[in-house]
Amino acid sequence: MIKGALALLVQGGGENWLPHLWKERFLDVCAGRPIVLLPDEAVDPGEVHYAAVWKPPAGALAAFPHLRAIFNLGAGVDALLADRTLPKVPVVRVSVDDLTKRMTEYVVLHVLMHHRQQLYLWNCQRQGLWEPRAQWAAGAIRVGILGLGTLGLDAASALRRLGFQVAGWSKSPKDIHGVESFHGPDGLEPFLKRTNILVCLLPLTPDTRHVLNRRVFALLDHSSPLGAPVLINAGRGGLQVEADILACLNDGTLGTVTLDVFETEPLPADSPLWHHPGVIITPHNAADTDPEEISRYVARQIARFEAGEALDNVIDLARGY
């Protein structure tokens, strides 16, 4: 039996997204299956059974009448789901331990940088100043995680291990040992009012777009030794209103922020975020997952699917994640 082809369509740039390397990886892990690199390589559209994609242009998958499943090679599916011509087949998101662990590294690093006043200390170092400030313990700080999926849960547990008081907010109720859980629209305000460091790991959906806005920032708690609260967004740029972030940094509603994601990426050279003294910018690299792990994950799912088992981590199109 000839196996249906896997069409590979990878865009977006960066060392992790070189199309020919993805083709090599899939050839390695999908024994005997034709791997077609789009848009350059020719294929009979009827032979394509699977697509593995990152940031495909809208309409690119509409041509394949026998498509059975779409595998998104990165974490966010918001761009993919915005394509109204997307075939009505299961869309599978990446869920590998590697991604979760990397996001936890990022969240722990940035919570600690703000907690330990690293922006102040960098500034002292640049000026050659030895001026230690009083430092509080992690137990004095309440971290709040927006989004308690796989990523949020793991980050919460690692932060708890370090002594922070951790709570989380999610759409539906969760019961997590040692983590105070809030949920639903009514739970958001009490969650924000107890939070000193807000970590956003939400997916981008019509419900969550622009959730990181002035009204939300104004509810955060200023009473910890940290002073003005901190925002860390490692979710999606569409979750944040950048004009509100800047205005809130400038009027003291926010103290300092870390942003890994932006309304426009790459962040435009003229964005005032680049040079704001209260802002730490990373180039959307919070959780660049190992491509080897992702291609193995996709190959495993296809093999199980063809053996009659269900696909894991299928996107709920109604929820959008």
Place this chain on the structure above:
Amino acid sequence: MIKGALALLVQGGGENWLPHLWKERFLDVCAGRPIVLLPDEAVDPGEVHYAAVWKPPAGALAAFPHLRAIFNLGAGVDALLADRTLPKVPVVRVSVDDLTKRMTEYVVLHVLMHHRQQLYLWNCQRQGLWEPRAQWAAGAIRVGILGLGTLGLDAASALRRLGFQVAGWSKSPKDIHGVESFHGPDGLEPFLKRTNILVCLLPLTPDTRHVLNRRVFALLDHSSPLGAPVLINAGRGGLQVEADILACLNDGTLGTVTLDVFETEPLPADSPLWHHPGVIITPHNAADTDPEEISRYVARQIARFEAGEALDNVIDLARGY
């Protein structure tokens, strides 16, 4: 019965070391005991039974014939033990959870900063450059902790939780779940040869002085995705040879370093360490412990000692820690 006085002698500067605040704290926690603030307040030397000190000048404690115990209010006792006139009474070091947790915060923060290429990312941000580099996972990095006392053990466990491969070296053998342990002079070379990020938490003793030198750095492993190895010293400045650190940074023997402690503190304004692009400097604030916790700890120990129990955490003068 009138209680023997506690003499308080605190120097060193910084918000945490204001003598009058320490007096207030001890008055709060040592019910009814006279607290004498040296050198300003007068006291009959024979009435002083305890001393609580931070960086006392040499000879300052020799005057008290009935001294029963000396409590050192910070973590390192090297300066105190160098005083040859020190009365022959037990010297007690601080061992409070708060100190351990803060050191773990610091170690985790700085391991993650180097692992996640934060010096490179800062530099990009300053120049307004969106240039993500490939990032490896924590599992690809071998952290080695020099010193497996209370601090080293807790840091090792937190780093393991984040996925790093963790080993430790100590003077005597240790058996720690999930942490490869090396010990003694013969264990040092194999420990260094497997280590990509070297974290030093050793006490300063005649044996450990200048242990962080070129010979040691040259043994570290360059084969991880991190490239040249990293040094983090949060122990004591006397452990390091700063000229070797600079030379090794410049010739690629070391990649980047974090130093919290220095041969001379404050770090002199003309030290080239301040402005070296591979160096993160913090002003000896890795584990500034909550003074309230320390004063309660001392009061608890005195109460138990007077009830006939043994003092905890007494320094072994032969080992020097």
